[in-house]
Amino acid sequence: MGLTAEKRSADWLAQGGLRPTRQRLALAGLLVGDGEDRHVTAEGLFAAASDAGEKVSLATVYNTLRAFCEAGLMSEVVVDGSKSYFDTRMDDHPHFFWEDSATLTDAPKDELKITGLPMAPDGTEIAKVDVVIRLRRK
Known part of the structure; x- marks a missing residue:
């Protein structure tokens, strides 16, 4: 018997x-409730929460995603130094960034x-290597 979305979300937190x-349970349910990994933006998660009838502000979504990252539950992938995506898959792996659909x-x-x-320069160490492969359709 599989885990329910509520149990999976509570266990993840x-x-x-x-x-x-x-609010954390509601957002966690949208992120990991079905057991699938996902990549979301704060705006995309905010829209999904709104569609699900959750009363949550965009600022709360940002703060919650940051808390999830700080807790080691998600990682942030920055594209172009300005657009952040949040990934629930935590092993080291590369990404495709699809330019046409962002x-x-x-x-x-x-x-x-x-x-x-x-x-690495003296006094530093490499913490992580992010690989983002940008794709555009021919």
Whole structure:
């Protein structure tokens, strides 16, 4: 028997040590309630919440997504230094950015080979490498 959306959402919040407030549970349900990974923008999640009848402000959506990231439940992928996407899949993996629809999807991890990185400057270490492959239709 599978997990219900409510149980999956509550368990997800508990993994990050977050208190299951009504708004967090509602947004978590939209993000992980069906067990699928997703890439969302704050505006897209706000629209989905509104469509679902949830009373939540865009500022609350932004704050909640940041809290989910800080709790290690999601990661933020920045495209063009200005557009943020939030990813529920937490393993290291590359992304495709579809320019025509401004959407982000997972790219095949096993097909990516990084054979070398530049040395980090003295006193620093590489924390993470983000790979975003931009696609445009021919």
